[in-house]
Amino acid sequence: MAPPQPEGLVGDSLTYSLPEGLFFDPDGRITTLTLTGPLPTGVTRSGLTLRGIPTQSGSFSLTATATDDRGGTISSPVILTISGLTAPSTTIVLAGSTTVCSGSSGLLSATDCTGILTWSNGSTGANILVTPVITTTYSATCSSAGQTIAAANTVTITVTPQPASPLITSTTICSGGSATLSAINCTGSLVWNTGTVSASLVVSPVTTTVYSATCQAGACSSEPGNGTVVVDAQPTASITGNLTSCSGQSTTLTASGGSIYRWNTGATTTVIEASTEGTYSVTVSNGTGCSAITSSNVSMFTPTSPNIAASSTAITVGQSVTLTASGCNGTVNWSTGSSGTRLVVSPSVSTTYSANCRLDSCSSASLPVLITVNHAPIVQTALSHQTVVASQSYSYTIDPTTFSDPDGQALTIMVSGLPPGLSFNGSTRVISGVPTTAGSTTITVTATDAGNLSVSTAFVLTVNPASFAITGVTLVNCQTLSAGQRSITFSPQYVGLTGQPVSFSVVNEMAPTTNSGPYTLNLYTDNASITLQAVQNGVSSSYVYNWLAACNGTLAPNQAPTVANTIPSQSGAVGQSFSFGIPDNIFADDDNVNNLTLSVSGLPSGLTFTSGTGNISGVPTTAGSTTITVTATDAGNLSISTPFVLTINTSSASFAITGVTLVNCQTLSVGQRSISFTPQYVGLNGQPVSFSVVNEMTPTTNSGPYTLNLYTDNASITLQAVQSGITSSFVYNWRSACP
Template sequence: MSTFTSTRTLGWLIGLLLLGCWNLQAEVKATFIKTDSIQSTKSFSEPNTAIAPIPISLTATAGVPFEYQIPALSPHTNAVYSSPQLPANGLSLLYDTYPPSIFGTPDATGVMNLTINATANVNNQIESAWVAITITVNPPTPISLTATAGVPFNYEIPVLIHENNAGYSSPELPGNGLRLSYDTYPPSIVGAPNATGVINLTVNTHNTSNGVYRSAWVPIIITVNAPTPISLTATAGVPFNYEIPVLLHDNSTGYTSPQLPTNGLSLSYSTYPPSIVGTPTVTGVMNLTVNAHNTVNSQDESAWVPIIITVNPSATSFALTGVNLISCQTISDTQRQLTFTPQYVGTTEQPIFFTVYQQLPLTTQPGPYSLNLDTSNPLITLIAQQDGVLSSYNYQWLAGCNTTTPNRPPTTTGIPPQATQTGQAYQLSLANYFADPDGNPLTYIVSGLPSTLNLTGVIISGTPASTGSFPISVTAVDPSGLFVSTSFQLTVNGATQPFTLASVSTNGCQNLGGNQWQVTFTPHYTGLTGEQIVLAMTNGVITTQAGPYSQTLSTDQPLLTLIAQQGNTTSAYNYFWLVACTGSARQAAREVGNGLQVNVFGNPVQSQQVELEIKGVMGSWVEVTVMDMQGRCHHQQRLDWPTDSGRVNLPLAPGIGTQLVQVRTEGQVRTVKLLKSR
């Protein structure tokens, strides 16, 4: 075949191929046009060959704010994002960002399977994309705390949302003595738990910032342990005194015990905090609870502590415990003369009946006793009885004779001078100053004691009622009658008065012209301890210098209030200087009384109640206590007192005689005596 023929044939083949391609393209275009023209009756779709995207795996914590910005699923900025599963479980889509974010605080744990869709309209064609997101919501880690029942508790909640206007709350509080305190931000859990156990709390917080609502929460577990009781011991018939520790650090705290007074014990408010005082009458275990309560910044605060007092018997029960051999003389080979004294414990002042079986008739005469005994009977039986209690002792007298040593008298180191004060329990153990070289028990004889002090066993105890100096003699006697004596001086001073700014004396007044005066005055105090006194005046002067003081004062302010502090005790006094200087009462309408005043309506009192008028209160509360002359509390109550004066009815202790009523408010204490005639 020639070259020309081959070239021509190739040209025809190329032409046929191009014609076939054009016909195919036209056919396909016609097909699309036809499809568009019958869209209302028949749809056309191409097979979907897309591969599902890989899910996005996230973790969150229940109660903790969560935010995750969705990645861009479409290149078009007009794409619209949505999720058919949101909002749910505290989460929703937040459109403050682009693409939007999954935002919120999960409410519950578990796995959340979400689908995020993105659609865009491009040249009137809808384009779409999607992605699967799996969020695993883990449980929150609880805040674990410990507290003690009755002991003040304080825990500041951590910041849950970093917005200063977030509000915090807990559906379980207040409960079990705890509450939310908003004195801090975030708030604190405060109070004193009432009962032991586990407290499960949820603290929630929320706010709205820039139109977006935010929330968070956290679980808190508080394990409340039992308090450690204060364990004390006392002795029946022996005076007892224990000052309660500080439970709340505020001087206005009131202390009470629902179990007192009982068994001879009561709360005494002569100390602060008060003391448990008295003389137990019955042995056994006393379970007490001491409560403390005050109000600070309109919030009630409380605390409590258990106290266990074990009251032991005053002495061991009566028993015949042995023999003190004084001498053993030989009369013959088979006869001995035995001189001895029985030894006892738990004796009282009642007579002791004593006998030796078949050897000595029953007698109440004290020893020593003498018997002629035969060596063929080396054992004798001693029998004694006191207060109906019978005791016996088998004595190997012959063995005692063979090993006896001479009896020696007791010894003493002497008793140094003693001092106490009226109204205060006193106790002295003589066993600290006497001893018997043979180890024998000693009996004590005491003379010269004040009427309110007594000897019980080896203890001198009681509460002195009057002052004075008392020479006291003490004799210690061993079972064989040997003795030693000594004496000491007991000085009883007057009861210590509480620190009080009691009065003010005016030393001089000078009119400076117009309404100005120069006043010189001196405060007078009781209950001084030697500590520094800080004196503050309502005209702004504060000083630690001793008086007298000179101040320039205006007649427009005829009252100068003085506030003195010694240690932790504060006392106030209203000084009406203008009246003291001029005798004038032209400003008296504005005077509010000269400090705390207590007036009794009807004294002597002839009923079981007394009415008091209380004036000059410097605070919002008044505490009244009814006591006997030994400071034992009969009744106590604290009252809200919004006005300067008012009246109150108090129950008195049964019986007749003198009783005390103590009225206490912030910085002021007054005590009045009542005579109950029937």
């Protein structure tokens, strides 16, 4: 086939394709056809096809080549002829990228056109601004001198569509938490407003925040898409309650800070009871999904019970005991209210003490310890004075009611001061024997309890001589009648009186009489002595009395005073005022009537004796029973003593009658007496006391003294007193106090 000769004109559109059948291969092995060679300006080659608007005239030699599958080739020339004028060298220039985003603009400029420049979009001018919607190829022509020539080139602006705005899903997080944001509807790169370029973004905002992102495809970016991260407040979880408890008990724990609770125990309530030691945690939620967790450790304490040791478990009133607690792993608290491992106590009554061990709020148990307090016995009834005749058999039983013991202990009775010939049997409480020596003796009877505390009382035992006799004379008065005559009044002194009538006479001066004296005689001084005679139960006694010497100042021997009545036992209380007057009828003295001096010994601390008034008074400070000795001394310095027991009770003693003070005793007849007396109490609290005497006096709140007329065949009476509902009885042997 002859080689083709394509033709064209400057400024006209040219399209030429290499014809089929230009080459033939009998084997059919042609695999490749090519068309090579120079082209006029404005014409481009695509494969075997030429296209364009030529702007250059002339002949252009091209070569068509066929190649088989074995590498063999064959060529044919192709002559392209372009006729017409050559176009000016007008060139189109684009300011910017040839690829733009939808909606973007580009500036096109053409140069070297001296005529009218017309663009393919109809615009004219050297420069135009274009905003293509789709990919567009721009060309231009230059018209001058009636000839229009196309520009040397075209410019194609490729329009890339703008990406769609990304869709960002909003989310909610808890304060302190984080969220991962991602977007859909973006086929390019996701650019976040934080500057991060990533398909997702991890954020941890403190407050609710709006995040945005654009989708970027090439040089094109979308409108921003927004997503909001809502930040909910994190609940503040807390556990309140006592974090310590005692073993075997529970403690209350309370959670707060939210509306939904879940404990590690599985409980979903606000309050739980923790009964075991360990860690308790709770997750607190506020209903929006936010939660917080907190925990607390609960400790269980087991205090160790203390062991209590006492320095002594048996004491007497006034003594102290040291209690020591050991083995406590906390604080020792005593039943007295004190704390510490050591406690010194001085109980006045038997008392049980205990202590517990306290560790935080936990307390242990304690074994009690009993401190037994021993109280001294007390004198319940005074002993009456006794008289016996020397060489005669004598027996006297100590009354069982003489003593009592506040603690109910058995008492051992002992006797001291017995005259020769007498002995005491402790098991029978009997003093017996035959006294051999005359005289008055103070016998002390002591009661001792099992704790070796004791109290004593005393009585006077008078042993009279075995035979009746006149032993002396007491001159009562001596009056001068004249120079040679005196009038004397006197009383004889006897021993061995039996209570039978005594017949007294003075030889040659006075006939026998049973009058007890004193006797009065008118005597002459020339007869200085007289002979006294007395007869009792047929026993006669004579006594020569130098009456003149007595009248002239050489008096007869002074005789000691005697005990006429016993002093009953008394009682008082520590810290309370005490007063007791020695009755006037206790002592008698024939030589010195109304001229005795009283003294007292053995008073407890706090009490004093006033001899002028005969009164014991003061405020006792020490509890206990004391034997008080009262001594009467006459002008001749002869004396006699009698004891009584004073019991001082503690101020906290229970209400009781402790004794009786005899105020007066009057003989109404041989078998009847009138007595005035005042009961003694302990435990007075200021409330009224109702006093009565069984079968003798009805109850009265009068404070006494009380007066009763009693028969001597009823030697004892029972006193009763009631204060604040507490009743006390006391058996009073009034006959021993009022012979």
